[in-house]
Amino acid sequence: MPVETTADGNPPTVVKLPQTGFYLGASDVAAPAVEHVYVLADSRDDIEVYQYQQPPSEAGD
Numbered sequence: 001m002p003v004e005t006t007a008d009g010n011p012p013t014v015v016k017l018p019q020t021g022f023y024l025g026a027s028d029v030a031a032p033a034v035e036h037v038y039v040l041a042d043s044r045d046d047i048e049v050y051q052y053q054q055p056p057s058e059a060g061d
Helices: none
Strands: 014-019 034-044 047-053
Antiparallel strands (some): 014 034
């Protein structure tokens, strides 16, 4: 997925990706989108490496 750079041309420090999709079941209302957060962790050979950041509610599981 393309990610826009900041005004000075650098990659963002945080990328938030919404996850939506199909659902099966008896409900006629779709579940809300889930947001996944990735934090800039490293840069290797001019390639930015992002690491998934678990929500606080899942971090202790």
